[in-house]
Structures are given as structure tokens and as C-alpha cells.
Amino acid sequence: MKKYEYLEHTADARFKAFGATAEEAFANAAEAMFNVMIDTSGINPQITEYIELQAPDLENLLVDWLSELLYLFEVNMVVFSSFEVFAIEKQGDEYLLSAKAEGEPLDLEKHIFDTEVKAVTYNDLGVQITSQGVTVRITVDT
């Protein structure tokens, strides 16, 4: 199964990511987002960041997840390439996410960036759950 696909957008980057579960689709969305910036296939994961988040619905959780990764990329200077979402669970009125992201330290000699993703938008945002699996749709500001 395809992990993600990019869609046309004049100013920014828009993509869909797929998974058998929400956990898988969220992880694939993270990979798609980092691939907007850089070819992640050449990255050798050495650093692991553990992430826990909560949000009132799956769409907000998705934006928070990707936003958190951008934040960690910028302040810790780690280029992430590998993502695992352990669980997305509903507890009371909130959805909880626990995950890890792995990557290597930013090295401007080695890492050749295409475009910087500035932020994750709520525009045309979607989390679609069917019997076939989960599809998420994201537009990021570049």
C-alpha cells in the first residue's frame, strides 16, 4: 500500500497519507511532511524523541503532531526520517497520542533541503476512517 501522495497546490504543499490504522496514517503523514523538506531516504536515525499529545478530535491531534515535529526539528536541530505512533486513544473528551520520531543531527554540509515547511495548516484538513483504512489530508505552509 502506498504510504502517501502529493497533491497540487500553488503556494504550499498538500498531501494525503494512508494507513491501515490511524497510527499508521499519522506516521506516514509525518514522513510525507519531512520529505517535502528533504529526501529522508539518506538519513540514518540516531536520535529518538518521544512525544505525547492530546487534542479534542483527530484532526486537531494530527495538526498538533506534525506541528510538534516541526518544533523539535527546529529547536533540537534533528532531521527526522522514521516515525512510529504507538497509540491513538480516546479518553473522555480527548484523544491521546503517544509516538516516537527518529532522526539524525542537522548537518548543513550533508543535508540538502528543498523547501522549509513553516507550519501545518487547518486548510482542507481531513481524517477519513473507512473499513478500508485511514486517509489523512494535510496542507503545509512552505
Next chain:
Amino acid sequence: MKRGFDRMDTEGPEIEGIERIDNDIWQVPLGYKPGMRVPGRIYLSDKLFSNLEKEAVDQVANVATLPGIQKFSMAMPDAHVGYGFPIGGVAAFDAEEGVISPGGVGFDINCGVRLIRSNLEKSDVDGKVNDLLDSLFKAVPSGVGSKSRIRASESELEAIFINGSRWAVEQGYGVEADLTHCEGEGCIEGGDPAQVSAKARKRGRPQLGTLGSGNHFLELQYVDEIYDPVAAEAFNLKKGQLTFMIHCGSRGAGHQVCTDHLRNLTRAVEKYKIDLPDKQLACAPAQSEEAQAYFGAMASAANYAWTNRQIIMHHCREVFEQQMNMDADELGLDLVYDVAHNVAKLEEHDVNGGKKQVYVHRKGATRAFPAGHPDVPQAYRDVGQPVLIPGSMGTPSYVLCGKQSAMDVSFGSACHGAGRVMSRSGAKRTFRGEQIQKDLSGQGISVRAAHPSVIAEEAPGVYKSSSEVVDVVDRLGIAGKVAKLMPLGVVKG
């Protein structure tokens, strides 16, 4: 279409339901989308219309549904599809009954442009452009992941969030005259550091004096043509003169402020029962706690951006002094003006015959106040505010001056640039960075970038023509052409 105007050289698909009401003015009527409170107005020539995406028109209509919107939901001639608001979007909301929306400002809060004039002529840098660019490229960190030599302390950051450019000048990054030649003297009042999260501060601390990436740039230019000699004299510009332009914004601090407050406001939308056609339009009543918290944080980020451009300018001045072996007085690198093009401001405007306080949101649009307006610097009060329109890489930039019509048709706003027509990924499929660099070099324009791939995505061919965009605002009397600037060399972010 009404009134039988011919769409001459339009090749794009017809957009159902929008009406041309005058040369260069297209109306998105009430009812184009359910819930519109005012019509939309898009200012475009025929040629630019042919490049307009339907999604951009839908976005103009979506903005028209927001509570308290005044007169029209507008889009400038460089309009193209954004997220939430279109890029090139202008909307004013009643300060009491209306809303404030982070989507109407965007993530790069106070992305803007500053223009510096000089006592030099183009010929004075013959044979020196490459050395100048190399030194500028070193002095101003650019591209993804670049860090500054400056590390702002927590108390310094707070002073920056409140005072903007004045902080930089007090620290020795520039002179007093830089402040009087800047929109709002380089500050939006109401910066509230308490509304800026620890995350935003952490991102902001190491990035002062950095350019960032994407469409941001430093450009060496010369004045190629003067259209309005009176205004040009007031702006201290003359034909053949060397000028210098800086285009950048609030960096990670601004991105995080927008992210944090959008998150907060998506929750406030339910609390205040606001019906939105697009989540990215999240907003809250202007006087609510949530909206005012965003405004205090947005003003802080805007002030950070002005400080950032002030520091970059200072470092560029040092490079010129060293490379040209001349002192500051001889070089005369005076700030002509600095304008924000992603910002929301509390302003007074005439609405339906009365004066009204409104929050004007300019998302990829430049303030363009006319002669006589009290917010125009004294030196330019007789001619109008300088409006700076950067071209895309390798194409001309323009200096205009705000005109009276802007107050009537666009809440004192003009376009901000050329406007994209092709996606970044499309650009990379179509162009190769090395080839673009070579082509530009053939035209006498040198380019420096972290890597050639970033040149492809900003290739001149992915943008509308800046000349075409500027001609529309000139014809509409929003802003008048003063000077045309041609590039000599670009440091690309």
C-alpha cells in the same frame, strides 16, 4: 459576466458566478457561497484573471462569511490560492462587532520588505557584485537550519516583542532615522510577551538577523526608471542609483505564535458559535480574551520581524563599508522604507460615511496610505507612503506611493509582490536550479543560495509578472508607480 466586457486574452477556465463590474474589478456576489455577509472584490486585469484559481475565489468568498467584515472581502492583483485567506487578501473587521483571525495574517507574521538607497551608482559596483554577494551571504545566515551569531536573552526578547526596531537601534544596530522611515516606526503597539509561548521564544532566540528560506532574499539593485520625479525626489531615489532590498519575516517565532494561537482559536470557534467554511479561518470576537491574546502575540512577532530586518540591514551596511572601503556618510545607505505584508492592524477608516475602528488583515498585501495621512512619515507626507513591491528572482521590483483611492477601494492596501502561478513541486519538475542560475547570470544577475534546488522553486517563471500586477494598482489609483528597480545580484534564502 455582466455588462458585456470582452475577456480578451483569457485562456483559463471561466469561473462561474463572478462578475466583472469595471476594468480591473471583479465582483464575487453575495450568494456565491452561503453565508456571505459582504460581496468579494478581486482587482485583476484580464491577463491576471486568466491565471486565477477557482479555489482563490472560493477563499475570497469564505472570508466574506466572517462576522463583522466591512464593505468587501478583497484580493489584490497578485492574488492566488492560500490556506484560509487567499494570498493577496485584505479584509477589515469592525473592532467591536467583528473578529480577529490568525489566518488573515498567516504563519510568517510581518513578512515584509525594506528598501535601502545609496550614494552609489550602478557603475560603482562594476566587477564587485560577486564579492559583495559572497560577503552578504556570509554576513546574513540564510536557508533552512541557519543560526545567528546573536543569542537574545529572555529579557532582550521581551524588549524586542514590545519595542520592535527601537530595541535594535538602541543596541547600536542602526540609527534613529531608520525608525522614522519605517511603517509604524518598526513597532505595532500592544506587543504582549505574556502571550508568546515558551516554544515561540525558544525558536526566536537564535534566529535574530537570519533571512530564513523560501521566497526570502537580499537583493542588490539599481534604479532603472523613474515614473514620478516628485515622489522619487522625496524618497531620495534617482536613475542609475544603487539600491538594496531585504525581504524576510519573523522566522520560527512567528510561525510558532500563529500555530499556538490558531490551536487556541479553533477551540474558541465552538465557544463563540462561529460557523466557518474552512477551519483555517479560525477566529474569535475582536474584544474576546482569545482574540486579544492572539493580537498581543502577533504584535510581538511583528516587532520581532522588524527587529530582524533592522539587524540584517545593519550587517549589510557593514559589508558595504568593508567591501567598498567607504564610511557610512559616503555610502549614504539610508532606509527608504520598510513595509509589512502579513499583518493585522487596528486602524481608523471611513466606512459608509462614518469613521470606524477596524482590524485590517493584510495577508500578502501592503499598506498603501496616501499623502496627508498622519501615519505616513513626515518626509513623505506630501507624496504618500512608499509601497515596496518585490519582483520574483531576476525580475524588476517597484516602488510606488500610496494614493487616495486606496482608502476607498482597499482599506489603504495594495499588492505585495508578483504572486505564484506554479507550485514549488511543479517548479522543480519544470526548472533546474543550475540552468536558472546560468540564465540569470547571462542577464547579468548573480545568485547565491544554499543549494541550486532552492533556486528552481523560486524561478522567475513560477510567478506572475510583477509589472502586470503593479500596473493594475497604478490604473486603479491605489498606488502610483514611482520607480522601477532592476536586480544585479540576489542572495536567496
